[in-house]
Amino acid sequence: MKTVVEQTRQTIPGLEEFCSQKTDEQIPFFSRDGRLFDIIYGQQFDREFLDQLCHLADLIRQLARTKTGSRQLRSLLEHKRAMLYFVQPSTRTFLSFLNACHLLGMKVSESRETSTSSEVKGESAEDTLCTFASYVDLIISRHPEAGFAQKAAWVLNNTERPVPVINGGSGPDQHPTQALLDIYTLQREFRSIGGLDGKKIAMVGDLKRGRTVRSLSYLMKNYRDVTIYYVAPNEFRMKSDITSFLEKQGIPYHESDDFESVMPEVDAIYMTRVQNEYGGGPEDEPTDYPDFHFKAEHLSLIQPHCSIMHPLPRRYEIDVLVDQDPRAAYWRQERNGMWIRAALIAYIFGQEQEVFSEFK
Amino acid sequence: MKTVVEQTRQTIPGLEEFCSQKTDEQIPFFSRDGRLFDIIYGQQFDREFLDQLCHLADLIRQLARTKTGSRQLRSLLEHKRAMLYFVQPSTRTFLSFLNACHLLGMKVSESRETSTSSEVKGESAEDTLCTFASYVDLIISRHPEAGFAQKAAWVLNNTERPVPVINGGSGPDQHPTQALLDIYTLQREFRSIGGLDGKKIAMVGDLKRGRTVRSLSYLMKNYRDVTIYYVAPNEFRMKSDITSFLEKQGIPYHESDDFESVMPEVDAIYMTRVQNEYGGGPEDEPTDYPDFHFKAEHLSLIQPHCSIMHPLPRRYEIDVLVDQDPRAAYWRQERNGMWIRAALIAYIFGQEQEVFSEFK
Amino acid sequence: MKTVVEQTRQTIPGLEEFCSQKTDEQIPFFSRDGRLFDIIYGQQFDREFLDQLCHLADLIRQLARTKTGSRQLRSLLEHKRAMLYFVQPSTRTFLSFLNACHLLGMKVSESRETSTSSEVKGESAEDTLCTFASYVDLIISRHPEAGFAQKAAWVLNNTERPVPVINGGSGPDQHPTQALLDIYTLQREFRSIGGLDGKKIAMVGDLKRGRTVRSLSYLMKNYRDVTIYYVAPNEFRMKSDITSFLEKQGIPYHESDDFESVMPEVDAIYMTRVQNEYGGGPEDEPTDYPDFHFKAEHLSLIQPHCSIMHPLPRRYEIDVLVDQDPRAAYWRQERNGMWIRAALIAYIFGQEQEVFSEFK
Missing domain, CATH: 3.40.50.1370 (Aspartate/ornithine carbamoyltransferase)
Incomplete structure (x- = not known):
């Protein structure tokens, strides 16, 4: 009955097929009801979206100037919880997202080390993601592996309780x-x-x-x-x-x-x-x-x-x-990064009108 | 005057005696005024407690569905601070407790590494616990050592300012x-x-x-x-x-x-x-x-x-x-873990009636 | 066009000159409008300041005893964000500051490891400080290097958006x-x-x-x-x-x-x-x-x-x-450390009158 087996972990049906698609084919999957749900590729942004987001960021920074305004900001998403899953070190992007969440009243969990994770117990990356998503309403990930964020978004969009993913940098290409x-x-x-x-x-x-x-x-x-x-x-x-x-x-x-x-x-x-930090070759000389x-x-x-x-x-x-x-x-x-990320998160949770209404 | 001495650290009077007692003898010590104060052993739970806690968890998850309800939840313990003292890595239990605290409005401090602690300066484990307890209202601990949680509870219950302890896993036996x-x-x-x-x-x-x-x-x-x-x-x-x-x-x-x-x-x-991860022996082969x-x-x-x-x-x-x-x-x-832990923490701070009253 | 150069990082004009000044000469620089702005040296404190701060700490701990009082405390600085920049391990000072911030409603970012920072990408310590300051309203630092805190304060006071610095211990001398x-x-x-x-x-x-x-x-x-x-x-x-x-x-x-x-x-x-932990020599024997x-x-x-x-x-x-x-x-x-640090932070943001007014 006891067998030493060469285990091959199964993958979720459909995942490999999705990951092999081109960017343009994947993009529609990251929207719901005509709005962006996951933020994975720069190619998802059009002029209308960019203009709207910049305007939203301007309003958020204006609200944050007063105690009353900043209280209104925090009331937007105080009922939501985010997870910062940063496998790759990044002071700037991490702090920028963290403080964007804080501005909006979100509570934040973080995982910045693989060694404290369950991967040591042999868990798959997909299961780890599902675990994070069990406890929070938004995952912001940074990973050295190209394609990680789109994989994460696909996995988490296919669960009983879909959770949006923001790509905080994956591999050499997308940020x-x-x-x-x-x-x-x-x-x-x-x-x-x-x-x-x-x-x-x-x-x-x-x-x-x-x-x-x-x-x-x-x-x-x-x-x-x-x-x-x-x-x-x-x-x-x-x-x-x-x-x-x-x-x-x-x-x-x-x-x-x-x-x-x-x-x-x-x-x-x-x-x-x-x-x-990327790749070898003669260009890496000091x-x-x-x-x-x-x-x-x-x-x-x-x-x-x-x-x-x-x-x-x-x-x-x-x-x-x-x-x-x-x-x-x-x-x-650099500081603009915090404001635009706050705007992005507010957008993902459909809070634009709430922000606009503060100025009416 | 200067002497190279073989130092033997003194232990708190009564601690060793307490630790050598059987589980059944220790259990009464973890209750106050007919209620559980520390959560150390599964043996502390009876049917009435379990039913009450499951009911409380159901109500908490129901409240968390709305913005208003989640605000009421956070108002329960927004004046309390917890410490997550996780010496042993555990993504799931850690995040589950952290987000349970966040749901109830608690502020959380964490210690996930022994290397950042004062132990390097030669402090005893008991003193480290008392230090944590100095700043917070609840300690949630996870430790590889069997018996750690009951020791922690005993130490912290015998101070000027007793702080409850929840065992988030200690050694191979209790969780x-x-x-x-x-x-x-x-x-x-x-x-x-x-x-x-x-x-x-x-x-x-x-x-x-x-x-x-x-x-x-x-x-x-x-x-x-x-x-x-x-x-x-x-x-x-x-x-x-x-x-x-x-x-x-x-x-x-x-x-x-x-x-x-x-x-x-x-x-x-x-x-x-x-x-x-536990023990040696032939069963550890791959x-x-x-x-x-x-x-x-x-x-x-x-x-x-x-x-x-x-x-x-x-x-x-x-x-x-x-x-x-x-x-x-x-x-x-997995997600139930967050809800039942939120219920447990609300119970420890005597907040059941507050939750029930939201449904009247 | 490509040249292997021995790079010498430039320093900010005026920084070296400032750092070479004596403590007494530096001290005026850490005040604004007749109030302490940065807390770097014990020599900054006079009797009036010490008495005021002890009184403020007494009032804060009194407010924290009730749910209503602790809500008032959190409303003081809920619109502010702090950064705990602890390069040197310190459980006690870290937790004490963290919980002081929590008492006052502040959101906290932390950096406790140099390895997760941008220093690996060759960033100067000054730039790292400016990055932290981009996202928060207060920097609390602990560093093994004597003189670090005063340098940090000087750098951050000379930006478009000055951010106060509290010295949580720098080198062997100041705490x-x-x-x-x-x-x-x-x-x-x-x-x-x-x-x-x-x-x-x-x-x-x-x-x-x-x-x-x-x-x-x-x-x-x-x-x-x-x-x-x-x-x-x-x-x-x-x-x-x-x-x-x-x-x-x-x-x-x-x-x-x-x-x-x-x-x-x-x-x-x-x-x-x-x-x-400090220095060598025969006094370091066990x-x-x-x-x-x-x-x-x-x-x-x-x-x-x-x-x-x-x-x-x-x-x-x-x-x-x-x-x-x-x-x-x-x-x-030890617990007093939390209260007096809360008082200090409240003072830095000019909240004394707000606290006093709760007792009128």
């Missing part, structure tokens, strides 16, 4: 809420000059592997007359999947390795660092590219309204001396 | 809140057919070391005309302390290693996994017992009302294909 | 909130006999390296007619910087290595343990000094009102048998 905060920052920095439409945006640094600049490029299709300037060393040029996409969408872009010549041309400069740094002396080269952005953390790409300049937008950008 | 959620699930799954009285329950798997099936067996004395079917490989049969107990209580039980023959007979099947698994094809063998339970995490004992069947109760069972 | 709780305990234990003025205080143990006794000595200048008895083995005598300070201030002190002869003389005995322990038999030697204190954790310095004596004040002292 949709970072894209949201970048869009929100651009719109907000340009709010007195007509918003993002018609602007020229430089993206600088490791464009090949940087998921923020890749996502941001995709989202430009939602805005009119935007021009992109890709500024990178030759080995870190933007990949052809993105440039092909831009060509199809009719979005003009320029490529250059001469950062200083681009500086006076643009309305925003989006700096990125070299991503040592080298740096000082020609792709933004230094204090460059402040005199850029336009008076030009916004300097960075997804952070920075290493040496931007001089700390630049921080004092009002055009240095990266710290505001 | 009383797991027993509560199992009872609650059985009662709830059978609620349209008269509850647990008169039912036939199979317990399957590692009965020798599984503390859930041991505790559940003990609690059966509180229910009328229950019959137990123990289904296990020979090396994992239920131990004689439990079967002797059943005999004394007049609770009929059967033993079998033929799972399929038992399936059609019973009203509930309680599956367990082989517990590799073997499995496929004859004691519940497979999709077994769904046709069991009764239409038969409830399939599992304390989780599962490894291979239940096919994931079974999850879709309405008789698969284990995910509901 | 101002420990000093506050010690003062609060002395005042409270002596409340029926005129408070701390005119009392005789023994400080016992490792006076050379113990930062609590050093800070407490400094603060004695705020009280009238206090006499200090330093009781220590020769190798752990109080350093001359403190004794010089006392001489300048005209505060009488005695030094002794005969603990028992001092016992009957004093109104309070402040016990400390030998601090193995030795102990039993002549500097307080044993049960000593209870008959001290005055009926004499208060026995200890910053905890204790090792063997105080018999557990002593705990039952009403003069054993160390557990009350």
Whole structure:
């Protein structure tokens, strides 16, 4: 009766098939009743959604300024509980989501280590997700594995009690809420000059592997007359999947390795660092590219309204001396992440009208 | 004056004597004014208590369905603070307690690692407990050491400011809140057919070391005309302390290693996994017992009302294909843990009448 | 274009200069509008401030006794969010601050590990601080590095959105909130006999390296007619910087290595343990000094009102048998830490009048 067996864990019927589908085929699955239910891909966002969310974020930050307003904010979702499931370390995204939840009155559980989980007892990742979902109303996940978030959303949408999933970063490619905060920052920095439409945006640094600049490029299709300037060393040029996409969408872009010549041309400069944590190869050497740094002396080269952005953390790409300049937008950008994530969570639970009604 | 001494830490007077007492002798110590104060042993629960707690859990989950009701729930204990002291990893029990506290409005502190504690500075376990109790109103502990919870309760009941203790699992034997959620699930799954009285329950798997099936067996004395079917490989049969107990209580039980023959007979099947994490010995080899698994094809063998339970995490004992069947109760069972723990905490702080009054 | 460079991180202009200033020169920087904004040094506290804070702590603990009062307390700062940034393990200080925040309704984020932070991505400590400050309204830090807290306060006070810093212990020297709780305990234990003025205080143990006794000595200048008895083995005598300070201030002190002869003389005995965690040297051997322990038999030697204190954790310095004596004040002292920290946080956000108004 006792048999030493080579166990193969069964997978949930339909899961593998779903995971093998293309992004476009998967996307409809993450909506319910014409609204986004799970937030997995940047491709889920259209202009109407982005505009609505930015507006909602503006109203939320305005409410948070007063004690009464912040009490109204907390009353929105004080009956809901969230789970932050962060398998991959991420101070910034974690704190940003946590405080977004706190702003809305949500109680938060967290799992930041695999070692405290039941995986040591041989539980499948799917069962672990279902366990988390048993206790909460929203799962926000961050995972080193590409495809994790869509798998999680599929599993949790197919239970007796579906629970929405927000992708807080999965693998090298998708980080949709970072894209949201970048869009929100651009719109907000340009709010007195007509918003993002018609602007020229430089993206600088490791464009090949940087998921923020890749996502941001995709989202430009939602805005009119935007021009992109890709500024990178030759080995870190933007990949052809993105440039092909831009060509199809009719979005003009320029490529250059001469950062200083681009500086006076643009309305925003989006700096990125070299991503040592991904993959091997010769680009992982402890080298740096000082020609792709933004230094204090460059402040005199850029336009008076030009916004300097960075997804952070920075290493040496931007001089700390630049921080004092009002055009240095990266710290505001970071805090915008909290507001736009609060807006996103409020949206997921259908609370927009509640927020709007506070201003009537 | 300076002496290298072999230090022997003193123990609190009376503690050793208390710890050496039998369970039955210790139990009265955990009650105050005719009510349970600390929750340490499954043996503390009688039928009246169990019925009351299941009823309270039903009302709490009903209140939690509305925003108003959940606000009333949070108002119950919003002035109280709990400490989750989990020295042993446990995702499920931890999250279940944490969210139970959140439902009741409690603020929660947690200690999940011994390395961040003062033990490195040479503090005794008793002093660490007193420190935790200094700041909070309730301690929920999980510890690998048998006897830890009763020691903690004794220490904290003998201070200027007694703080109740809930045992969230201590060592291989006691996990009383797991027993509560199992009872609650059985009662709830059978609620349209008269509850647990008169039912036939199979317990399957590692009965020798599984503390859930041991505790559940003990609690059966509180229910009328229950019959137990123990289904296990020979090396994992239920131990004689439990079967002797059943005999004394007049609770009929059967033993079998033929799972399929038992399936059609019973009203509930309680599956367990082989517990590799305890102790050494040949049973820790990476073997499995496929004859004691519940497979999709077994769904046709069991009764239409038969409830399939599992304390989780599962490894291979239940096919994931079974999850879709309405008789698969284990995910509901897991979530029941949150509700019954919320009921237990509300009870400890004497909040039953407050909950009942919401329904008047 | 690609260059392997030896990177030197720039520092924020002015930071180095500030850090090289003496304590007295730095202190004005931590106040705004005549009130303390950051809490970095014990030297920031004068008698008026200490008396006000002790009074505030008394009122807060009184409010916390009732459900209504505790709701009023939480309403004070429910719109604020704090960050506990504890790089160094500290159960007691951490829990004390956390529960102080909870009492006042604050939401709390925490970072207790450097490994989950962005430092692995090469971020500077200053940027990490600014990130934390992006999401919250108060930073409470604990750090092994002397000077960390003042650096943090300087950095965060020089941003677009200044955020106050409380020093929860930095390096071997400063732990101002420990000093506050010690003062609060002395005042409270002596409340029926005129408070701390005119009392005789023994400080016992490792006076050379113990930062609590050093800070407490400094603060004695705020009280009238206090006499200090330093009781220590020769190798752990109080350093001359403190004794010089006392001489300048005209505060009488005695030094002794005969603990028992001092016992009957004093109104309070402040016990400390030998601090193995700091520095090397021969004093780090696993030795102990039993002549500097307080044993049960000593209870008959001290005055009926004499208060026995200890910053905890204790090792063997105080018999557990002593705990039952009403003069054993160390557990009350520990809990006082929560109340005085709640008072401090309420003060920082200017909530004193709100608290006082509850008693009108």
